Structure formats: C-alpha cells, structure tokens
Amino acid sequence: MKGNPIQFAVTAGHLEAGSSGNASASSLGKAAIFYTAYARLDLPKTTRPVTFIFNGGPGGASAVMDVGFLGPMRFDWNAPTFALADNPNTLLDKTDLVFVDPVGTGYSKAIFPNKNDDFWGVDDDASVLADFIIQYINANQRQESPKYLYGVSYGGIRVPIIGRMLIESGTTKYTEKKDSKNVLAGLILNSPVLDYEADCLSNDAPCGGNLPTYAAVVADWEKSLERSGKPIEAIPDDLGAFVRDYNKYYYSSFSGVDNRKVKDRTKWEAFLKQPEAPPFLDRLYRLTGIGKIYAPGDSKANNPWIEEPNMNSFEFSWFFDSGEDRMLLLADGRMTIKLSDTDPAFDRRPVFDPLAQRYQREFIGYSSNLGYMGSNGEVIDNWDFRSHHPDDPIKPDREVSSIPDLSASLRLNSDLKVLVQHGYYDLNTPFYQSELVLAALPAAMKVPVKLYEAGHGIGPGDGPEAKLVLYSRVLSDLNTFYDRPQPDGVLTAMRSPLPETVQP
Structure with a gap:
C-alpha cells in the first residue's frame, strides 16, 4: 500500500450466529453468516483495528464493497481477460476488514427450521449480525482490537442499531479478556438513510x-x-x-x-x-x-x-x-x-455476481455450489421496516429511524467516533436530509458530515484520473478518522446552525 507491499491473509466461510448473541434476540433462530476477511500479517492482530462492513438494500451482499472498493484487490478492466490488480487505496492499510453478508444475500442462509425471512426485519437483522460479530471476535481472538462498523445506504439504519446492541452487550459474550475496553471504537456511515419517517421518497x-x-x-x-x-x-x-x-x-x-x-x-x-x-x-x-x-x-x-x-x-x-x-x-x-x-437503484439483475464468484474461486480459493446472491430483491420486498419501534406508545406503526440508537450509543460511550459521508449529487439519499435528521442530536453529540463531489456510495478506490482528487479526499478523511484517538466532542465541520425542521 502507498508503494509498499504488505502481507495479508484472506479467509472466507460461515459462522453460526443467532439467538445465543444479543439479549434482545432471545427468540431469534440461527443462521449461517458468510463473510470474507482480510488481516495483515505484519502487525499484531490483538491490538490492530478490525472493521465489519455491510452493504445496504436491505438485500445487498458485501462483495461489491470488497473488490475495487475497500478491499485489497480490484478488477483490471484493461486486461483482455479476467485479471486482478492491487487496490492501492484499500482500507487494509489502516484496519483489518471483514465483509459480511446478511441473511438471504451472498451465501448466508437461515439454519433449519428457521427460514431466511425470519431475519428480514430491522431488529432481527441487526441482532443476528451483532451476534456474528461476537462470534467472529471470539473465534479470532479480537477482543482487544478497536472495532469499527461500516455501512452504506441502508447501513445507516443497520450499523447504528448493531452498534447500540454491541455497546449494551459490552464484553459479556466474550469468551476471554472480558476486561477489554475496546467494545466499539467507531461507526462509518456512507451515503446513509437514517430515518425513513423523514424520507420523502418512501414516506409522506x-x-x-x-x-x-x-x-x-x-x-x-x-x-x-x-x-x-x-x-x-x-x-x-x-x-x-x-x-x-x-x-x-x-x-x-x-x-x-x-x-x-x-x-x-x-x-x-x-x-x-x-x-x-x-x-x-x-x-x-x-x-x-x-x-x-x-x-x-x-x-x-x-x-x-x-x-x-x-x-x-x-x-x-x-x-x-x-x-x-x-x-x-x-x-x-x-x-x-x-x-x-x-x-440501477431498482435493478435486481445479478450483473456483479459472476465476477464476485470468480474472484472468490480464483483468488480466495473459496467455491460453492450455490450462486452468490449479490442483490436479493425478495429481501426488500418482504422487509419489516416497522419492527424497530413495536412498543412506541405514540406512533406504534412509525417507520424506522436509527437516530435514537446513535444517541444511545453516544451516551453510553462518549469516546465513540462517528463519520458520515455524503455526495452532493446523490438523489437516492440526499445529504442535507441527513444533516436535518442529525440536528436532532444534542449539541455534545454532533457528528461530522463530510461532503464530496460524488454520488451514492463514495469509495476510496482508484479510477479515472478525473476522480483521483475525489478519491484522495475520501481516503484522507478515512485515514484521519481511524488515526483520531477520540472524537472532537462537538462538530466543528458544520457550517452553521441548521434550520429547525418544522413539525406538525
């Protein structure tokens, strides 16, 4: 990376996760969660950061977040046949990476007698994925590693909820080193939707x-x-x-x-x-x-x-x-x-899937007789967006928001770092809507919103020369985020006080 070669190990496979994990998932069944993990070999893993990465949708798998985006390899589109090249802007320079496929995407499936759609709701999804993280931490002795969560699009809902669950659980599920202080170090939300109740594309x-x-x-x-x-x-x-x-x-x-x-x-x-x-x-x-x-x-x-x-x-x-x-x-x-x-925001054709499967087979050495499910439209068609607020006495049918979870996490862990990234030209998740929603947080909990001349899903990967300035900014901000030992306390990057959102 940055002209210096590094050694890393890549592993891919399944971990069983489910009802043994977060306390709120006591009635949840089990699932086999597929993941791809990259870990540097030249640094001690016990104290090296590790980032768990989720795509959006819901219904999106993580391979598209891996190859050519945050992972160490990219497709060489100039080669006459299938070929790979180093991704010089991978986050592996700063953190080990674990790309996670939620149930019904990638190769992740419910374990009988459970069904995939048992996990297709806000809390059930977050619970099984929070437990996956615990299982991964225990299986790989990462209890003392600083831990980060990275989510794109619907990840703006999924990641803060998982984060709150992990903070509330603390180290109680760790098999060793229960005195670790590194439960959760930070959240990165890329082009997030944070509150469907405030999203006029899907709600009134x-x-x-x-x-x-x-x-x-x-x-x-x-x-x-x-x-x-x-x-x-x-x-x-x-x-x-x-x-x-x-x-x-x-x-x-x-x-x-x-x-x-x-x-x-x-x-x-x-x-x-x-x-x-x-x-x-x-x-x-x-x-x-x-x-x-x-x-x-x-x-x-x-x-x-x-x-x-x-x-x-x-x-x-x-x-x-x-x-x-x-x-x-x-x-x-x-x-x-x-x-x-x-x-493409509504397109469910598996254009990327054959490439992802070939990458897994030829580079990682992982093969499956199943087809890789990069985008599963059945998931979003059957998703329970209201399952996160079933006990809301004022509006029990309200759409989901992750702002209460983000607020709870910041109260429980004042050292939690949070970075929100948005593109000016993203019509899918408009940047200023996120700023309006985040303005509801108390002043001491304000989080930075970084804006770029980009669209939806802002990556640090390499590309055409015209985009290199953008990519260098994105990568610089990510590097600064990982290097920062603690949050700034209050948001200094915001331009001025946001206008109030007038409520009925």
Missing part, C-alpha cells in the same frame, strides 16, 4: 432536505440561475432558510398533495391564491429549472410544481430536462439513463 414527509441536492445537480448541468459563480460548498448555506420555509409550507399547505395517490388539495389550492405563492414557486423554478415563472392562472398543466409541490427525487429526475427520452440517475444526478431503462 417534506422534501425540503432534497432541495440542496437538486440545486447541486442543476448547477452541474450549468442551468442554475442562482449559483452566480459560487462554489458548490455554498449551496447548503444559501438554501438553509428556504428549506425551513419549504418544510413549514409542507405542513401548513401541501402535505395533502401527492400525485401518486388521491389526496386533498384544498389547502394547496388556497395557498396558491396567497401572496407568498408566486415567490415560493419562482424560487423552486430558479433552483431546479423545472416549471416556469409563476403567473396567475397557471395550473398543473403548465407547471409541474403546481401538480406536485413535494417533488421527491424520482419525480425530480423525471421532470428535469436532461435530454430527449432520458432521466437522471438516482445514484448520481450528473448522469442519465433512458426513460425506458431501469434505474
């Missing part, structure tokens, strides 16, 4: 937190009338007040408007007759290039914002003028696909 919620992403996308397409030569870093500050106004108007005037359902437009139609309406709609037009300058008599026939004032990412990608018969890519609004194509 204000889309104000999406507006800075829309503005960043438009600015990159050079269609913004508001940029005026300002750097992209200025967009969130410039829009903070308008985001607050937008969310206020949502609750007062257009929460009943949704063109995907038949709802009540009465308050919205009344708002359109008020003096605040023209400047509000004009600002949306100038930010996005969608619609027009408002004039009395305008209707949903000539202005999409009148039809759908709470425009989510998918609707924005559809209405934005990105070229004939094309729409924006949700993972990166700087790119487009044909209207007839399936966005």
